[in-house]
Each structure stands twice: as C-alpha cells, then as structure tokens.
Amino acid sequence: MQVRQEIFDTYWRFAAMRQEVFFNKINNVPPPWTSDPIINTYKFCNAYRASDRVSQYLIKNVIYDENRSNNEEEVILRILLFKIFNKIETWKYLENKIGDYITLSNFDSNAYSDILQEAMHLGYVIYTSAYMSCASKEFGYDKKHQNHLALIDKMVVQDRVVNRIVKAKNFEAVFHIIQEYPLLGKFMAYQLATDINYSEIINFDENSFTIPGPGAERGIDKCFIDTHSKTSTDIIHWMTENQEREFQRLGLNFQSLWGRPLQAIDCQNLFCETDKYCRAAFPDLKSNRKKIKSKFTSTPQPIDYFYPPKWHINDKIQENLVQKLARLDIPNFQQINNSNYQQLSLQLDFLVNTTSEIPNNISKPHKKYEQETQKKKSKALQNVNTEQSQQLCLF
Numbered sequence: 001m002q003v004r005q006e007i008f009d010t011y012w013r014f015a016a017m018r019q020e021v022f023f024n025k026i027n028n029v030p031p032p033w034t035s036d037p038i039i040n041t042y043k044f045c046n047a048y049r050a051s052d053r054v055s056q057y058l059i060k061n062v063i064y065d066e067n068r069s070n071n072e073e074e075v076i077l078r079i080l081l082f083k084i085f086n087k088i089e090t091w092k093y094l095e096n097k098i099g100d101y102i103t104l105s106n107f108d109s110n111a112y113s114d115i116l117q118e119a120m121h122l123g124y125v126i127y128t129s130a131y132m133s134c135a136s137k138e139f140g141y142d143k144k145h146q147n148h149l150a151l152i153d154k155m156v157v158q159d160r161v162v163n164r165i166v167k168a169k170n171f172e173a174v175f176h177i178i179q180e181y182p183l184l185g186k187f188m189a190y191q192l193a194t195d196i197n198y199s200e201i202i203n204f205d206e207n208s209f210t211i212p213g214p215g216a217e218r219g220i221d222k223c224f225i226d227t228h229s230k231t232s233t234d235i236i237h238w239m240t241e242n243q244e245r246e247f248q249r250l251g252l253n254f255q256s257l258w259g260r261p262l263q264a265i266d267c268q269n270l271f272c273e274t275d276k277y278c279r280a281a282f283p284d285l286k287s288n289r290k291k292i293k294s295k296f297t298s299t300p301q302p303i304d305y306f307y308p309p310k311w312h313i314n315d316k317i318q319e320n321l322v323q324k325l326a327r328l329d330i331p332n333f334q335q336i337n338n339s340n341y342q343q344l345s346l347q348l349d350f351l352v353n354t355t356s357e358i359p360n361n362i363s364k365p366h367k368k369y370e371q372e373t374q375k376k377k378s379k380a381l382q383n384v385n386t387e388q389s390q391q392l393c394l395f
Helices: 005-026 037-041 051-065 073-086 088-098 109-121 144-158 164-168 171-179 186-198 215-225 232-249 264-281 315-327 338-351 364-381 384-388
Strands: 224-226
Touching: 005 215, 005 232, 005 264, 037 264, 051 073, 051 088, 051 144, 051 186, 073 088, 073 144, 073 164, 073 186, 088 109, 109 144, 164 171, 171 186, 215 224, 215 232, 215 264, 232 264
Parallel strands: none
Antiparallel strands: none
16 A cells, blocks of 8 residues: 555544543643644544544443343334434433433334424424435435434334344444445444444444445545555554554554554544544645534533443543542542442532533423432532532543
8 A cells, every 4th residue: 555644644643632632631631632723623523433422422321321221122222213313412302302211112203203393493403414314205204304213113113123133143244234224324324333332232343344434535545645456444444453553653652542442433433534634734635625614612511431331441431530539639538439439420510510402391200300310429429519529520
C-alpha cells in the first residue's frame, strides 16, 4: 500500500489527540482540552465508538439498566427501537408519554407512531443526523417513522429475529441476518450488529468483521494514494492490527480505553473523523465534502462511563474514580465503602443543572420511579455535603 504520508500520520495523531481530550475531560482538566484548534472548534466523535454520549446511553440505560428485563426479545426490541432513531430525547419522549418502560407488552407500532407524530407537530426532530436511514414506503406508510416502527414490529414481534441472531455462528452472520430486512443498508446493518454485540445476546470479536461507511471510504481515499487492490475492509483490519506499531513510530502516547485497544469499528470510525478533520487541516485535498458541519458545544450533562461488563473494564473505571476521590479532601471519606463508590459517581448526575430538548411532561408513574431512585442513590452521600459533592463531578 502507498500512503499519503502526511494524511496517514494525521489519522494516528487525531486518534491520540481525541483520546487525550476524552481523558482530560474525565480528569477535570479545564478547557481547552487540547492545543489543536480544529478539535477545539469542531465536533468530533470519540476515538472509541462506545464512549460517545449516545452509545453510552444505549449501553447503560437501554441495554444494561438493572430495572429493565434482560429477556433477549426485550433487549433486541429496545436496541432496535433506540438505534433506529439514535436519539436520546426521542427515547425519553416515548417513555415519558407511555408512562412506563418500553417493553414488548406495551410496544404498539401504531400507538408509538402517534406519539412521535405528536412530537414532530410540536417541532421536535426525532431522528439523529449522525447517519441516515432509508426512508422508502416499504411498509405502505407515508411517514418515515411509521415504516421504521413497522419494520421493528416485523423483526421483533412477527419474525422473532432474535432466535436467529442467538444461533448465528459469527459476527458476519448477524450482519447478514439484519441486512435481509428492508430499510437497512449495509452500514446501518453493521451498526445495529455492533450494538447488539454490546449486549449479552451475542458475544463475538468485534475485529472479526467490519464494514466501511461512506465517511470511512472518504477517509481511506485521503490516507492512501494506492491500496494495491486491498479493499477498504482489508485496510481497516490492517489499521487495527498495526495500531501499536504506528503509535510508536510517531512517538505518540495513545491512551487506550483502560487497556482495551482500538477495535475495527473504532478504526472504521476514525477514518470518517479523519476525513472531517482534513477538511479544515488540508482544504486543498479534494473531496465531495468541503466543510465540517457541526461546531463543538459543551454538553452540561455529565457521563458516568459504563461499558459492556464482558469487556472487564468497568472495575478499572471505578478504581480511577476511587483514586480521584482519595486525592480530594473529603470529610469521612473512609466511611464510604467500596459498594458505595459507584453510587457516589451516579449521584453526581443529579448535582448538575441540565437542559433538555423535550418538555417536562413525564407521566406520574415514571416520575414517581425517578423520585424513588434519587432518594435511594442519595443515601450514599450522607457524609458529603452538596458543596463538596459538586466539586467531585468528574465528567
């Protein structure tokens, strides 16, 4: 392969800088979190896909929330429903309107469609702009969201697709099962397969299969002059396998995700982000997209990072939290036992003023649950006053 050296090196430098930003934010380093003006100005995804805010919400609140059912059919419903819109506010709006958790027993494509139609009438955008999903009238409806809800109904309720997915022999087979359905292109099917692989439904090596998206293809074209007949998939795998050597070659101190190296899905995403970065850093490099659309804006809502338990890194995050708490002068710190550290971290969410795109119309049952949950979590902080707790917000 013949690389375009300056751009190829930028790929690795960007990965290291973006991960540096990630840890600087966690470590309460005041902004700017990097000296790079482009990363400070524009919005870029994390080096690790699972660290992005929406993926974090999916993993922690949609898949692994201990108050939700871990039945495989229930989990697949939640993943598909959340990811088809890929927007936290849309998920919250649905649950607030139905007044309960989303479950198979209350899933009704027509009723859910009416709720989302109401949201759109109020002026809310129910889909993310992160990646586009097909919008044909495959199921005979005029509205995009109606057809998508009908698709989910067919996959989960009618076909019980989870039965085929759990029997899949490898990651690629899961991808092909999903891709069989309408309205789901190759890249979307790959994204959904990855999200399902975050759960306990399946457990395949993320590096065993990958699909490049349009943004990744553009990034690859910028990084390589000649791929010598290697496919984009081959190149992504090569990047995954050679990451340590490349970081060392450039003298970069890449901070991994608590020991977890970049996976194929991450290296794929990094090509997309490199394409975006190059629009500002190397504007003379030809591309069908010339500008970065989104500017960076800080989100006030903190993230209590949580990853699929099967990755075995959540205990390392907790250790990181414990070390930070120990360095702070907290009265009666020793009285907070190990079981309360995570509760302490979670309680920080409630000490930060946040704004929401969705109006406060939470139904009584759901609001009552939230109030009870807050009371339970607050018990872990009896020995820490509010002023000191606000100083502990790590994210």
